[in-house]
Amino acid sequence: MKKTALLIVLFVLVLLPWLALLILGGIWLWQQHYLLIAAPILLSSYGIAWILSQKLQQDEPLPPTLPSIDPDDRWSPAAKEIWDKIDALAKELNPADYPLTDAARLAALAKRVVTEVATHFKPEAGRAELDVPLRNILFIVEQVCRDMRELLDEKVPFSHLITVQDGLQVWQWKEKFKQFNYLRRTLAMAASPFTAIPNELSHFFTGKLTDYPKGLLERWLLQALVKKIGYYAIALYSGHFPPSAISTIETEQEENALAKRPxxxxxxxxxxxxxxxxxxxxxxxxxxxxxxxxxxxxxxxxxxxxxxxxxxxxxxxxxxxxxxxxxxxxxxxxxxxxxxxxxxxxxxxxxxxxxxxxxxxxxxxxxxxxxxxxxxxxxxxxxxxxxxxxxxxxxxxxxxxxxxxxxxxxxxxxxxxxxxxxxxxxxxxxxxxxxxxxxxxxxxxxxxxxxxxxxxxxxxxxxxxEGQRKEKIMLLLGQLGIRRGQA
Missing domain, CATH: 3.40.50.300 (P-loop containing nucleotide triphosphate hydrolases)
Incomplete structure (x- = not known):
């Protein structure tokens, strides 16, 4: 307690001379009619310091809200166990290791996810990822591509208008423009602090909503890609979601029949x-x-x-x-x-x-x-x-x-x-x-x-x-040219 009191006394003794100097200096400027001249200079100095501190800190805003990619609540315990592993993998990925423009690395990542899922369900198989019909692999690709397209349409502005080349060029120019923008704001603050201060306040509040760094956007898309691949791989290798070749009407009829089972x-x-x-x-x-x-x-x-x-x-x-x-x-x-x-x-x-x-x-x-x-x-x-x-x-x-x-x-x-x-x-x-x-x-x-x-x-x-067996039989009949009513 005594030590705390001594620290407070020490702080007051150090601060008092500066407070006295500030008060006396303000009174002198007012008496000499220099206050209106000194105020813009002081505000400009502090404004420039504020801009530079922003450049040093560069607090990254939160990425866009990712649509919820959750496991199917009908999945078995084994399926949910491997989903937790895929979810953890997605969170640990570094976008620098898997650039979205590098198709080879993304393909390797997709193979890694599919292999891990397949091995989980078929540990006895030598190459478990191959122990599945080719049509199922194509089905995973089809579903993931469809979902990623919908994800981009929903969450990334102008994704339906900007080409890949345009997007890369924008990201390259973004950093250069940011450096120029800091210089522009610094000069504006020095030239006219009273005009620049409202603009800085506006930039502070709106920038938190619009400035999404490239790294966060890449991480967001990469995690979504891994989770989507994992979702459909789990559904297929666990037998929860066999791709059906039956027509939509017949598929709906099968689902209704399943719902009506006692x-x-x-x-x-x-x-x-x-x-x-x-x-x-x-x-x-x-x-x-x-x-x-x-x-x-x-x-x-x-x-x-x-x-x-x-x-x-x-x-x-x-x-x-x-x-x-x-x-x-x-x-x-x-x-x-x-x-x-x-x-x-x-x-x-x-x-x-x-x-x-x-x-x-x-x-x-x-x-x-x-x-x-x-x-x-x-x-x-x-x-x-x-x-x-x-x-x-x-x-x-x-x-x-x-x-x-x-x-x-x-x-x-x-x-x-x-x-x-x-x-x-x-x-x-x-x-x-x-x-x-x-x-x-x-x-x-x-x-x-x-x-x-x-x-x-x-x-x-x-x-x-039972549904899987029936689906295989119906698909085989269709391949042989036998209609359902003729079977």
Whole structure:
């Protein structure tokens, strides 16, 4: 504290003589009638100093706002992983190493991006970038060129009028003109400071909006080019975006058919947890005709329609135990569903079988990174049997419990959520004693609807391979001169 006070005293002692000199000098100039002559000279000196300081600093303005180039939210985890690497590569590029006028270097950069993407998806291939049809490579070139043209039209003024040669000449003259401009402003400030000062203020504010250095513009375009190449390379090598040779009308018909495919919902749980009762409750809530279709491996399929979700297929699976799981004969069945509902009894203390089931599910999708794990909901059944046993007077507010029954329901839900490592809001307490006395089924339906976007993304990746096979067949038929109606 003492040291700070001494520094302040020292600063005041150094500053006081200069302040006194400034005040006394101003008074003398005013008395001698020299103030109006001295003021322009002083302002001119400080103005010139300001211009020179600008030349030394030359703060670069921000580049134009780059249109958002983001990954497709339907992409698989493997696709998003390599996208992050391409995005990091784009940010680290130096425009001096890849001039936009050097086609050879840009081609090498494009090959680097494509090779890195291809190797990521096909690490076992010797030259993974070649393990793709030639038409796909041409498709990448076509799409990138189209997008870059649109980018230039939207973000670079006069890009549709100025030729490449004109643009290079403008950039060469820009630096020379900048040096001349500094000289002009300095002379103007010395000749007439009162006139030059407003012009300098105007230049300060407008220059921040119009003076985009060549280096920043080059970096902006280079990053956009790399991201576009990476985007389409990921889409193609991961199988998300096969170039279709089918007509636009037929392609739209295929996309509409894909959007109308029913969601597959797996109802899983231990024996006597209430799976069948949950399905009966949902069917009663939907008020629709039900078809029961037998399927392989002991699964039962219920076909129904729901207004907010369209067609829905409910798969009722056999009850599992800690050492007996119906899907062990064919683990691919774990990837056949777009939403998984696990039914857990609030009266059953053992959760090991449920934990193992979800662990197997997560492990399967951890290996198959080209797929997306479906969202998981947990239905906590038999809440009417919790203490106090004879009390059952729904509805119950478990968010703000005001009695013992509600508190016990909340505790059971939180215990299940913690054991199965799922979010608390994804656990729904229900009563399934009889179809007429079902409680909170509408909450299950609401959660299913909330998970619909994630379920649709899961369905997209699940059905992608089927669409690719169909696209290849249709293309082959077209090449052989066989129309779609004749096949």
């Amino acid at each position: 969601l597959r919902v797996l109802i899983a749980g231990q024996a006597k947890a209430g799976k069948s009762s949950l399905i009966n409750g949902l069917l009663g809530e939907f008020r629709t005709t039900v078809d029961v279709l037998p399927v392989a491996d002991q699964l039962r399929l219920y076909k129904l329609q729901q207004p907010d979700m369209g067609d829905v297929l409910l798969y009722d699976s056999p009850g599992y135990s800690e050492n007996d799981f119906w899907f062990q004969k064919n683990d691919r069945q774990l990837g056949d569903f777009d939403l998984v509902i696990v039914v857990c009894s609030a009266m059953q203390a053992g959760r090991e079988a449920d934990v193992r089931f979800l662990s197997e599910l997560r492990n399967w999708f951890g290996v198959h990174l080209e797929r997306r794990m479906p969202p998981v909901l947990v239905v906590v059944s038999h809440i009417d049997r919790l203490r106090p046993f004879r009390e059952w007077d729904p509805p119950y507010d478990i968010e703000n419990p005001d009695n013992g029954k509600a508190r016990n329901i909340r505790e059971a839900v939180e215990t299940v959520a913690h054991s199965l490592q799922v979010a608390r809001e994804d656990c729904v307490p229900v009563c399934l004693s009889t179809p007429a006395a079902c409680y909170n089924i509408e909450a299950v339906l609401a959660c299913m609807v909330n998970k619909l976007p994630d379920s649709m993304r899961t369905q997209y990746l699940r059905t992608l391979s």
